[in-house]
Amino acid sequence: MPSRWSGLWALALAAGVVSCTSEPPTTREEKPVEAPERMTVTSTAFTDGEPIPRRFTCDGDGGIPPLSWDGVPKAAAALALIVDDPDAPRGTFVHWVVLDLPVATRSVDGGGALPTSAVQGKNSAGRASYFPPCPPSGTHRYRFTVYALSERTGLRDGTELEKALRAVASSATAQGRLVGTYERR
Secondary structure, three states, X not given: OXXXXXXXXXXXXXXXXXXXXXXXXXXXXXXXXXXXXXXXXXXXOOOOOXXXXXXXXXXXXXXXXXXXXXXXXXXXXXXXXEEEEOOOOOOXXXXXXXXXXXXXXXXXXXXXXXXXXXXXXXOOOOOOOXXXXXXXXXXXXXXXXXXXXXXXXXXXOOOOHHHHHHHHHHHEEXXXXXXXXXXXX
C-alpha cells in the first residue's frame, strides 16, 4: 500500500472481537486514519475518557449516544464519522462508518437519524449500521472520530469497510475525537 494509505488501515484494525453476534468480524492490523486534531467532538451523554452510559451499549437499548462537533475547516467538502474499539481482542473493531455527511451537519442525535445524503459503510460485523459497545471482557475504549474530508467519497450505503476506510484516509484533512469507555459486568 502507498504510504498515504497507511494511516487509514490502522483505524480499520477492524478486528475479530467476540461480540454480541455470532458472525465473524473483519480483521485489520494497521494504523488508524490520522489527520490534524482541529475539531472538537462532545456528547451530552458522557465526557471524554469517562464511561458510556449502559443504555447506549448492548446491555441497554444499544442506541447511538448524542454527538456534536465544531471546528470544521471551511474548505471541507464532507464529513465522516467512525466509531471503533482499539481494545478488541484481535485488533480494532469498527462499530460504525458514516460517510459524506454534509459539512453543515454539527451533530447526530441519539436516534441516529442521518441526513439523506449521508451513507453508512459496513462495520466489522459486516453490517451497514451502528453496532453498540459490547466488550467481551474488561474495560474497552470507544473512539468517536469525526473527519473533515477534502472531497465527498461518493460511495454507496453498504460499501465494504476497507473501501470506506481508504476513502476517508485519502481525503481526511482534520479530525476530532471523543473517547468513552465501557465495561460489561
